[in-house]
Structures are given as structure tokens and as C-alpha cells.
Amino acid sequence: MSGGEVELINLVKAFGIARAVDGINLHIPGGEFFSLLGSSGCGKTTTLRMIAGFEQPTSGQILLDGVDMTGTPPHKRHVNTVFQSYALFPHLNVHDNVAFGLRRAKVGDAEVRRRVGEALELVQLTGFETRKPAQMSGGQQQRVALARALVLKPSVLLLDEPLGALDAKLRKALQIELKQLQQQVGITFIYVTHDQEEALTMSDRIAVMSRGRVEQVAAPEEIYEAPATVFVADFLGVSNLMMAVAEGADSAGRCRVRLGEFELRAGRGDQSMSGNTKITIRPERVRLESHGSSGENRVPGMVERWVYLGNAVQLIVRLATGEKIQVLMQNTGDDIPFTQGTPVHAHLPAEALRVLVDSGVSAPAAKGLDLAAS
Amino acid sequence: MYPKWLWPVFALPGVFWLILLFLVPFYAVIGVAFGGVDPVFQTPVPAWNPLEWDFTSMSETLAGFLPGGEYWSIFLRTTEYVAIALTICLLVGYPVAYYVSRHAGKSKSILLALLVLPFWVSYLMRMLAWVNLFSPTGFVNEFLIWTHIAPHPPDWLNGNPVSVILGLVYGYIPYFIMPLLAALDRIDKSLLEAARDLGASPSEAFFHVTLPLSKTGVLGASVIIALPMFGDYYTPNIVSGSPQTSMIGNQIDIFFHGGPQPSVGAALTLVLSLFLAVLMAYYMITISRAQREAQA
Amino acid sequence: MTEAVVRSRPVTVRSPLRRFLDWARNPWGRPRFLVLVTWLYVFVSIVPVLVAIQFSFNAGRSVTAWQGFSLTRWYWGDPVNSVWHDPTLQSTLFQSLKLAGLDMLIATPLGVMLAIGLARWRGPASGPSNFLMLFPLVTPEIVSGVALYLVILYLFTFIEPGTIAQVLGHVTFSLSYVVVIVRGRLFSIGRQYEEAAADLGATPWETLRLVLLPLLMPAIFSSLMIVFAISIDDFVISQWLSCGAGCDTIPIRIYGATRAAPLPSVNALAALMVYFTLAALGLAYLLFRFMTRGERPGQGGHMVHGMGGGL
Numbered sequence: 001m002s003g004g005e006v007e008l009i010n011l012v013k014a015f016g017i018a019r020a021v022d023g024i025n026l027h028i029p030g031g032e033f034f035s036l037l038g039s040s041g042c043g044k045t046t047t048l049r050m051i052a053g054f055e056q057p058t059s060g061q062i063l064l065d066g067v068d069m070t071g072t073p074p075h076k077r078h079v080n081t082v083f084q085s086y087a088l089f090p091h092l093n094v095h096d097n098v099a100f101g102l103r104r105a106k107v108g109d110a111e112v113r114r115r116v117g118e119a120l121e122l123v124q125l126t127g128f129e130t131r132k133p134a135q136m137s138g139g140q141q142q143r144v145a146l147a148r149a150l151v152l153k154p155s156v157l158l159l160d161e162p163l164g165a166l167d168a169k170l171r172k173a174l175q176i177e178l179k180q181l182q183q184q185v186g187i188t189f190i191y192v193t194h195d196q197e198e199a200l201t202m203s204d205r206i207a208v209m210s211r212g213r214v215e216q217v218a219a220p221e222e223i224y225e226a227p228a229t230v231f232v233a234d235f236l237g238v239s240n241l242m243m244a245v246a247e248g249a250d251s252a253g254r255c256r257v258r259l260g261e262f263e264l265r266a267g268r269g270d271q272s273m274s275g276n277t278k279i280t281i282r283p284e285r286v287r288l289e290s291h292g293s294s295g296e297n298r299v300p301g302m303v304e305r306w307v308y309l310g311n312a313v314q315l316i317v318r319l320a321t322g323e324k325i326q327v328l329m330q331n332t333g334d335d336i337p338f339t340q341g342t343p344v345h346a347h348l349p350a351e352a353l354r355v356l357v358d359s360g361v362s363a364p365a366a367k368g369l370d371l372a373a374s
Numbered sequence: 375m376y377p378k379w380l381w382p383v384f385a386l387p388g389v390f391w392l393i394l395l396f397l398v399p400f401y402a403v404i405g406v407a408f409g410g411v412d413p414v415f416q417t418p419v420p421a422w423n424p425l426e427w428d429f430t431s432m433s434e435t436l437a438g439f440l441p442g443g444e445y446w447s448i449f450l451r452t453t454e455y456v457a458i459a460l461t462i463c464l465l466v467g468y469p470v471a472y473y474v475s476r477h478a479g480k481s482k483s484i485l486l487a488l489l490v491l492p493f494w495v496s497y498l499m500r501m502l503a504w505v506n507l508f509s510p511t512g513f514v515n516e517f518l519i520w521t522h523i524a525p526h527p528p529d530w531l532n533g534n535p536v537s538v539i540l541g542l543v544y545g546y547i548p549y550f551i552m553p554l555l556a557a558l559d560r561i562d563k564s565l566l567e568a569a570r571d572l573g574a575s576p577s578e579a580f581f582h583v584t585l586p587l588s589k590t591g592v593l594g595a596s597v598i599i600a601l602p603m604f605g606d607y608y609t610p611n612i613v614s615g616s617p618q619t620s621m622i623g624n625q626i627d628i629f630f631h632g633g634p635q636p637s638v639g640a641a642l643t644l645v646l647s648l649f650l651a652v653l654m655a656y657y658m659i660t661i662s663r664a665q666r667e668a669q670a
Numbered sequence: 671m672t673e674a675v676v677r678s679r680p681v682t683v684r685s686p687l688r689r690f691l692d693w694a695r696n697p698w699g700r701p702r703f704l705v706l707v708t709w710l711y712v713f714v715s716i717v718p719v720l721v722a723i724q725f726s727f728n729a730g731r732s733v734t735a736w737q738g739f740s741l742t743r744w745y746w747g748d749p750v751n752s753v754w755h756d757p758t759l760q761s762t763l764f765q766s767l768k769l770a771g772l773d774m775l776i777a778t779p780l781g782v783m784l785a786i787g788l789a790r791w792r793g794p795a796s797g798p799s800n801f802l803m804l805f806p807l808v809t810p811e812i813v814s815g816v817a818l819y820l821v822i823l824y825l826f827t828f829i830e831p832g833t834i835a836q837v838l839g840h841v842t843f844s845l846s847y848v849v850v851i852v853r854g855r856l857f858s859i860g861r862q863y864e865e866a867a868a869d870l871g872a873t874p875w876e877t878l879r880l881v882l883l884p885l886l887m888p889a890i891f892s893s894l895m896i897v898f899a900i901s902i903d904d905f906v907i908s909q910w911l912s913c914g915a916g917c918d919t920i921p922i923r924i925y926g927a928t929r930a931a932p933l934p935s936v937n938a939l940a941a942l943m944v945y946f947t948l949a950a951l952g953l954a955y956l957l958f959r960f961m962t963r964g965e966r967p968g969q970g971g972h973m974v975h976g977m978g979g980g981l
Contacts, residue, residue: 054567074570075578087568091586100582101572152572375868375877382795385787388780388845389799395842396806398825399817406820420824470711473704488712494947495719496903498921499940503722505928506937511734513721548715605810608905612928623812630819630910643816647809654808661804665853 003065004030004155004188006051011060013046013212020046022212023060028190028205030065030155033182035191035199038209039235044192047209048158051190052081065155075104080149081158085165086141088133094120094144095129101152119151122181139170146181156188163198175201196236200224208232226268230278230356239280240325246273246355255355260321264297264348269355278356283328285352288315291343297350301325303342317346403647406640407432418637435641445625445642452621455535456603459542460596463550466543468592471551472584475558476566489555492548501612504544505531508613533616541613542606546599553598557591558584590660597657604650622646723944726937733934744938753938758915762923763942768833769908769919770901770946773840778893780841781848782886788849789856806846814843815910822911832913839907844900848893855889888961895954899947 006028013021021043028034036044049055051062053074062069069077080101088097098116107115120126123143133141142162149157162178163171179202182189193199199206200220207217208231216228227233234241244264247256255271257264257279266279291300304324305316313336315327325346329336338344405420408427412419421427438444474485492500507513508530515527530537561584569579607623620628626646629639647654722733726744730737740747746754753759788800806814818839822829829835863885867877905921912918918926920943927936 052567052571054570073576074567075573075575079571081568081571083564083568085562085564087562087564089565089568089583089587100569100574104573104575104578104582148568148572375865376790376874380874381787381791382793383787384783385791385796385799388784388787388849389795389802391780391842391845392802392806395818395821395838396814397802399814399821402821402825403813403817406824418824420820422825466707466711469704469707473708477704478708485708485712488716492715492719494899494903494951495944496905496921496924496940496947498903498905498924499722499944500719502924502928502932502936502940503718506722506725506733507718509734511732513734544715547711601808601810605812607812608925612925615929626812626816630816636820636823640816640820643813647813650810657808658801658804661807662800 005063005065006156006188006190007061007063007066008047008051009061009063011047011050011062012058013043013050013055014058019212021050021057024209024212024214026207026214026217028188030188031186033179033189033191033202033204035193035203035206036209037193037196037199037206037235039194042209043212044194044209045160046212048081048160048190048192051156052079052158053077078154079156079158080152080154081160082142082145082149082162084160084162086133086145086162088141088144088148090133092132093129094125094131094133094136097133097144098148098151100148105152115151116147119147122150122184123147138166139174142166142174146178150181150185154187156190157182159189159191161193162191163193163195171198178202200236208235210235225282226354227280228357233278233280233354233356239282240286241278241280241356242321242323242325244277244279244355246275246277248272248274254350257353257355259299259323260319262299262321264299264353265350266353266355267350268353270357271355273355273357280354280356281325281348281352283314283326284312284330285349286317286325286327287347287349288317288327288329288338289345289347290337291345293345293347295347297348297353298345299348301344301346303338303340303344306338306340317344319346403640403643406637407644409637411637418640431637431641432644435638435645439645445622448620448622448625451619452604452623455539455542455621456600459539459546459603460600462539462543463547463599464592464596467547467551467554467595471555471558475555476584486555489548489551493552497545498608498612500545501541501609504541505612508537531613531615533614533618535614535619537613538610538619541609542603545606545609546603549602550595550599554588554591554595557594558588560591561587594657594660597653597660601650601653601657605646719944722937723941725934726941728934728937731933733932733937744933744935745942748935751933751935753935753942756935758918759923759935759939761916762918762920763939765833765917766902766919766921766943767946769836769840770898772837773844773901774894774897776837777841777844777848777897778890781845781893781897782852782890784845785849785852785856786882786886789853803846803849806843807850811843811906814839815906818842818907819910830913831911832917835911836908836917836919839911840901840904843904843907844897847896847900851893851896852886852889855886859885888958891957891961892954895950895957898950902943902946902950 006026008024008026011021011024012019024043024047036047038044046055050057053069053072053076057070060070064077064079069079089100092100095116098119099112102112102115116129117126120128123146125140125143125147128136128140128144133144136144142165145162159178163174166174175198178189182202191199191202200223203220205217205219206223208215208223210231216223216232218226218228223232224236227236227239230241233239242259245258246266247258249271250256250265252265253271255266255269255273257266257277259279264279269279288303289298299319299321301317301319303315304318307314307316310331312331313329315329315338316324317327318324327346401422402420405422406418408424408429408431409418409420410428410430411417435445439446439449470489474482474489478485508515510529510531514530518524518527528534565583565587566579569583570576574582604621605623606621607627610619610621610624611627622642626639626642629635629642725733725736727739727741728737729740729743742752744752746752749755753763784803788796788803791799818835819831822831822835829838863881864877867881868874872880902919903921904919905925908917908919909922909925912922920939924936924940
């Protein structure tokens with residue numbers, strides 16, 4: 001893939017003494033669907049705005065296809081943005097909104113008409129040319145914003161929570177469409193969101209950000225399955241974080257961890273770790289067995305709460321160590337024998353149990369910062 | 375929750391006040407304008423019954439506004455002064471409002487306070503200040519002599535149209551800037567970023583986004599100051615005082631305070647109101663629209 | 671399409687010259703021309719007034735040549751020509767204060783009731799009444815002045831030109847301002863508090879007195895002060911309804927004096943008006959801030975707009 005390669009080098013943005021972005025290094029190869037994921041105030045939008053050129057970095061560099069763009073004003077960057085609230089010009093109709101950038105680039109009238117037509121076709125809005133933004137639904141406005149940015153054939157498209165204003169159902173549909181669109185046009189998408197599901201669904205790779213720093217950069221499966229830090233594990237949904245003491249690897253190379261009086265084996269994460277740490281397991285990976293079952297990695301406990309979720313049942317289990325964990329069991333139609341108050345044994349399979357690096361949330365992410373990737 | 379009759383009862387005293395002291399007085403202008411003149415004392419005899427209306431004063435007044443008529447030149451002059459003053463207000467006021475709204479940054483609140491300040495210094499006080507400065511021995515002329523820009527500076531305060539126009543600008547520009555500023559503040563900042571993002575240079579973003587979006591703001595602000603400017607008589611009187619620079623307002627003032635022809639004055643007032651009716655209607659529509667938006 | 675992207679977007683390394691030009695144009699900074707125009711305007715709009723106030727402290731008799739500082743001469747020091755000792759100046763001061771005070775006391779309650787009534791009354795006459803309320807805001811003052819002058823001359827002949835007529839005129843144009851300010855506050859507080867009070871068993875009268883009135887207090891106070899300020903600044907209505915020298919207000923006096931050879935005492939009189947207005951507005955602002963403390967920011971916005979925007 002050539003074109004649309006973005007590189008951020010030691011990027012810092014300070015507002016007064018507050019550092020919104022605190023030294024970010026990222027390499028995004030051309031044609032990738034890349035997401036910046038984090039809660040509000042983590043610096044993801046500021047990062048995006050620096051790439052677009054709306055904010056000037058305090059220090060560091062932004063390279064687009066190997067060229068330093070740090071001092072280039074936004075209208076001279078081959079990067080276009082889909083704004084959070086779309087920022088469609090209320091005084092212009094759909095056609096003129098989409099044609100705005102082409103006219104700035106002094107494209108001829110016939111060419112403008114042709115390309116606007118193409119762009120509207122791409123987002124399935126042919127026939128809406130003369131509508132004003134106010135006369136369109138949120139989803140349609142969103143498509144206009146997309147067409148308006150894509151018609152300029154940018155090498156990178158920046159999207160700032162573009163689905164945030166839409167209702168859940170429409171958001172789901174548009175997630176799939178956006179991904180298809182990105183594959184169709186083949187350019188780099190940099191997508192800012194606080195919604196982990198959105199990021200996991202669409203992205204090729206995700207950077208999880210916290211307090212102006214990148215915690216982990218990886219593909220969605222890896223982020224979800226192998227969170228590198230406590231923050232990432234915590235941010236990506238419920239993941240049963242438990243305080244534990246690691247005692248180094250055993251003969252099989254798995255980490256020996258002590259959870260209260262129980263000694264467990266953890267087959268994932270940094271297995272040579274020792275000392276106080278946190279371990280995690282996804283709710284859907286915990287196996288509940290009837291009380292008294294034995295074997296490795298089994299901890300007794302009691303079902304405290306039973307919540308029906310429709311496609312699954314969520315159980316809150318209090319372990320004998322005092323920790324509370326969530327267990328997710330698929331609703332297969334069979335009866336689930338573990339009602340409230342049932343004593344059980346929770347099986348935390350070693351191959352699903354992960355030892356985490358506790359970065360103290362704000363600590364720099366030592367792991368997963370794959371500058372040299374691709 | 376509240377009894378139904380409560381709200382009309384609340385509104386009633388105010389509504390009656392406005393009927394008695396706004397609508398009825400306006401009808402008094404009509405009555406006098408279409409009334410007769412007492413043959414002995416030459417005083418107006420108002421006609422309250424529309425069937426008894428006498429159209430003499432009115433038709434004479436209207437005829438005066440035709441080219442070559444009695445009021446033709448004064449009408450032209452008024453329009454000309456107002457138009458030039460409006461243009462200057464726009465040329466000075468727009469950049470100021472634009473800067474304070476978009477780029478003032480940390481100094482925005484102090485600038486806002488400074489822009490609001492002239493609002494609350496009486497118009498007459500500001501005119502007094504202006505006259506002090508431009509008097510033959512005032513600072514302006516001393517400065518012109520001292521710097522040798524004009525060794526014999528003009529007499530600003532006797533029939534100088536430049537002074538009248540500048541006086542109008544000085545008097546009314548605060549009322550132009552503030553509503554325009556409010557209109558510019560309402561423009562979503564992300565629209566400008568979108569324009570820049572789509573390849574517009576700062577000036578293109580201004581001309582293709584900010585300017586068209588502030589059109590109604592400019593129009594509203596212009597109407598707000600055009601209305602009192604058309605009715606102004608004190609500004610030309612204070613800074614010029616010469617018939618050479620008098621405006622329609624001066625003419626009305628003269629008919630009431632200078633000559634015994636209130637019926638002509640009333641007719642002239644009526645013609646002025648009709649002439650300004652479009653502007654007034656526009657202004658009222660914008661106010662009620664703003665109120666509906668606040669309500670929503 | 672990717673091929674096209676690459677071809678249509680040739681990227682060049684920025685030369686040192688380009689870097690310099692970008693720096694000079696300062697694409698993220700403030701346009702320097704606008705900075706200049708703005709501060710120049712602020713200077714020109716305010717400095718003449720400051721100069722005029724300065725001359726109210728002139729030790730000499732000139733309003734254009736500075737002859738030394740005297741704090742009190744033209745306010746009360748001069749036994750003949752100071753504001754306090756010149757009977758015509760003193761009476762204009764009192765006339766202005768009297769009109770502003772009476773206007774405040776009449777227009778504010780009337781306007782508050784009108785605002786509440788107009789905002790909530792849904793009847794056949796509510797639309798036209800709302801419309802009527804806007805008229806005084808858009809009518810050029812000379813038209814209102816002529817109309818009031820003629821109506822007391824030919825119809826309400828029991829009213830003489832003079833203080834009473836002036837007060838009636840001032841209340842008429844102040845009313846709409848009160849309505850605009852109070853209505854803004856009414857919309858920003860909404861109906862929820864009153865509904866809560868009714869839900870908790872308050873009678874309509876109690877709801878009005880114990881919930882709505884206290885919530886409207888900030889707007890009522892700003893109305894009082896703004897009415898005071900616009901009344902004391904008014905020239906046209908006061909002039910058309912004046913009975914002659916006896917009911918001259920400060921602006922009328924200034925108007926008369928500018929064409930003659932004015933003494934600094936006129937500047938002192940005008941300066942007093944500025945002090946009064948600014949004190950009233952400062953008080954209104956502080957009270958408004960004090961009374962709406964703890965509310966979400968932005969709700970006080972209509973105060974600024976009531977004071978500046980649109981009016």
C-alpha cells in the first residue's frame with residue numbers, strides 16, 4: 001500500500017501546564033483503518049486535530065508520507081476530516097457542501113459535477129443534491145460529511161467520533177458501511193472514538209490512549225485478548241482484575257501466581273514476572289463447575305447474583321479469596337444450574353489467565369509500542 | 375396548576391399601558407396629520423373620525439417628497455448620510471466584531487466590556503465629548519496644527535457634513551457591533567475548521583463561510599442603527615446646527631418647535647414611519663424569531 | 671483510486687523559505703491587521719469620553735485647554751457655576767434622578783407582570799399583545815416623541831407637559847426592555863420548579879410568591895438597574911414632553927449647552943450621569959452574579975445579551 005502513511009514522532013501538545021498529548025509515537029502505514037481509543041480527555045481528539053492541522057504541536061513531528069507537515073496549515077494538508085457534529089455548512093446545499101473543497105482547489109465546473117456525483121453515489125445519496133443539511137436526518141448528514149471529505153481524494157481521512165450523535169441501531173449499520181467504504185477507497189482512516197466496540201469492529205489496529213499517552217497499539221483481537229496493561233484490560237470492558245502475587249515461571253514456563261491462599265498458573269502475559277501484580281480473565285472464559293470439583297486453577301466461591309441478559313447470563317461470583325468476578329455464560333437454551341446462592345468452583349483456565357503490567361495508568365506504555373511494525 | 379384567568383390578568387395592565395400610551399398616541403399623529411387647521415389661530419384641529427379626514431396636509435407633504443419638492447433634497451441628504459454612516463459602521467464594525475468573536479482569545483472578556491461601555495455612556499455625553507474634541511480649540515485641531523498636517527484646520531462644527539456623518543457613526547456604531555458580535559459568536563467554530571480542512575485558505579474560509587453565515591447578523595445590526603439614524607435630529611444639531619446638513623428629523627423638529635405647523639409635522643412623522651415600516655417589520659421579525667429560539 | 675491519490679497529491683519537502691513564510695503568516699495566530707483595527711476602535715470610542723470627564727476636573731473655565739486639576743470646583747466647589755450651586759444644573763440633576771427613579775418603580779413591576787403574562791397566556795389576544803410589546807423597541811424615538819407630544823396636547827389634555835408626562839413616556843419605552851430581560855430568565859428557569867412546588871402541595875399563590883418570584887429576582891434586579899440607566903440616558907422623550915427649563919434633564923441640558931460656550935460644569939453634570947449609570951450597571955451585574963451563583967454557567971448569558979445584543 002502506498003500513500004497515506006502517517007508518522008507521529010514524540011508528539012506533545014501542552015495547554016498551559018496541562019499536557020493533553022504527552023509524547024506520542026505512532027506509525028500508521030498507508031491504507032490502514034486505525035483507531036485512537038480512549039475516554040474523554042485522554043488526548044485522542046487533540047492528536048487528531050494536530051494531524052488535521054487545527055492545533056500546532058508544542059513539540060514533536062507529524063510526517064505524512066515521509067514529509068514533515070508540522071508547520072503546514074490545515075488547508076495545505078492532504079488530509080481531510082469528518083467532524084464530530086459533521087460541520088456541514090448550513091447555508092449551502094448538499095451539492096455545494098461536497099463541492100466546497102473542489103472549488104477551493106479551482107477544479108473546473110464539469111469536473112466538480114462529475115466528482116460530486118461520484119462521491120454522493122459512493123455514500124448512496126444520489127438525488128439529494130439540492131437538499132439543505134437541516135432537511136436531512138443525522139445519518140444522511142453523516143454521509144454528506146463523508147462524501148465532502150472523500151471527494152478531495154485525501155490520502156488520509158480523519159474521523160472524530162463521527163457516529164457519536166447517532167442512535168445505537170444506525171450506528172451499528174454505519175460501522176459496517178464505514179469499514180466497507182474504507183476498503184473500497186483504500187486510504188488511511190484514522191478514527192477517534194471512546195466506544196471500544198466501535199473500535200474493535202472496524203479497526204485494523206487500535207491505539208488505546210490514556211492521559212495523553214499510548215498504552216498499547218495492536219490489532220483488535222490482540223487488544224481484547226491480550227491487553228498489555230491494567231488500564232487497557234480495564235478500559236476494554238469487564239475483565240475481572242484481581243490483585244495477585246507473581247512468583248516467576250514454573251518448569252512449563254507458566255507464571256506461578258498466588259491469589260490469596262490459592263496458587264494458580266497463568267499462561268498468558270509476562271510469565272517471568274514476580275512481585276505484586278494484577279491478573280485478569282475475561283468473563284466468558286471462566287468455567288463454573290459444581291462445588292467440589294478439583295484440578296488446577298480452581299477456586300471455590302458462591303454465586304451472588306444472577307442477571308439475565310438475553311443472549312447470555314451474567315453471574316457475579318464471590319471467590320473464597322474475597323474477590324468478586326463476573327462470569328458470562330452463553331444462553332444456549334439449556335438450564336443454567338448455578339442459581340443465586342449456589343456454592344461453585346470457578347475454573348480459571350491457565351491459558352486464559354493473564355498477568356498484567358500495572359502501568360499505574362499514567363505510566364508510559366513500555367509494551368506494544370510497535371514503531372517498526374509493517 | 376394555575377387558574378386560567380391568571381396570565382391574562384398579569385398581562386392586562388401592561389397591555390393597557392401600551393395601548394393607551396403607544397397605540398393611541400400613534401393614532402393622535404394620524405388624527406393631527408389628517409386634521410384641519412383652525413382658521414383663526416392657525417392651530418391644528420385633529421380629526422378623530424376617519425370619515426372626517428382632510429388629506430390636504432398629507433398630500434402636500436407627500437408631494438414634497440417628489441423630485442424637486444420641498445423635502446426632496448432633505449430626503450436625499452438623509453438617505454445619503456445614513457448610507458455613508460452605515461457603510462463606515464460596516465467597514466469598521468465588522469472587523470472589530472470579527473476579531474473579538476474569533477481571535478481575541480484571552481482578551482475577549484475585557485474587549486467585550488470595553489465594547490459594551492459606550493452603550494451606557496449617554497449618547498449626549500458622547501456627543502459632548504466629540505464636540506469638545508472637534509471644537510476650534512479642541513485636541514483634534516491642535517493636533518493637526520502641531521503636526522503640520524493642516525496648518526489651517528477646517529471648522530468642524532458649522533455645517534460640515536463630514537462631522538455629521540462621523541457623529542452618526544460615533545454615536546451608533548456600538549449598537550451595530552454588539553448584535554453583529556452576537557451573530558458571529560453563534561457561528562459554529564467547527565464550520566471554519568471544516569472549510570480549512572477542505573482546502574480553504576483563511577481568507578477563503580472567511581469569504582465562503584463566515585461572511586455568508588453572518589449576512590443576517592449584518593442586516594439585523596444595520597437595521598438596528600438605521601432606524602434611529604433616520605429619525606435623528608439631535609446629532610446634526612449638535613455637531614453642525616446648520617440647515618445645510620439638516621435631516622428629516624430636523625425638519626420634523628422644526629415644524630413642532632420652530633413653526634406653528636404641527637399638522638405638517640405630524641404628516642411628516644407619518645411618512646417617515648411608513649418609509650421605515652419595512653425596516654421596523656424586519657427588526658420585529660428577528661426579535662420574535664430570537665425569542666422563539668430561546669423558548670425552544 | 672490510491673494511484674490517483676498519489677498522482678494528484680505531489681508532496682514536496684518544505685524549503686526554509688516556505689517555513690519562514692508560514693511563520694510570518696502565522697496560520698494559527700491572530701491576524702495582525704484586525705488587532706490594530708480593534709484596539710484603535712476601542713481607543714477612539716472611549717478616549718473622547720475620558721477626555722470629557724477629565725475636563726470636568728479642569729481648574730480653569732475651558733473645556734478644551736487644561737489649566738490644572740481641581741477635584742471639586744465644577745461639582746460643588748465653585749459658588750456660582752458648579753453643578754451644585756448653579757440652580758439650573760442642580761434642578762436638571764434632580765429631574766433626571768426623579769424620572770429614573772419613578773420609571774424604575776413603575777416600569778419594573780408592570781414589565782415583570784407583562785412578561786410573565788405574555789409568556790404564558792394562550793388566548794386570542796396574546797399574539798397581538800406580544801406583537802404590540804415589540805413596537806416600542808423598533809419605533810424611532812422621534813416618532814414616539816411626536817406621538818406622545820400630540821396625544822397630551824390634543825387628546826389626554828388633562829396631562830400637562832412636564833414631569834408626569836415624562837414619566838409616562840419613559841415607562842412606555844422601558845416596559846419592553848423589562849419584558850425582554852424577564853422573559854429570557856423565565857425561559858431559562860422553565861416550568862419544572864413551579865410544577866415541583868404544585869406537586870408538593872403549594873397553592874398557585876404560594877407557588878408564585880415562594881418559587882417564581884425568588885427565581886425571577888436576578889432578572890428583576892437587572893431590570894431595575896437597566897431601566898434606571900436607559901431612563902437617565904434618555905433625551906428624545908424627555909425633550910418632547912418637557913415643560914421648559916423646569917423639567918430639563920441632564921441630556922437636555924447637555925444638548926442646550928454644546929452649541930453655546932459650555933463651562934466644565936456641563937462636563938461635570940455629564941460625568942455625574944456616567945457615574946450613576948455605571949454604578950447602576952455595576953450593581954446590577956454584581957447582584958445578578960450573586961443571585962445566580964451556583965447555577966450552571968451560561969444561564970446568565972441573557973443578562974449580557976439583554977444589556978448588549980439585540981437591543
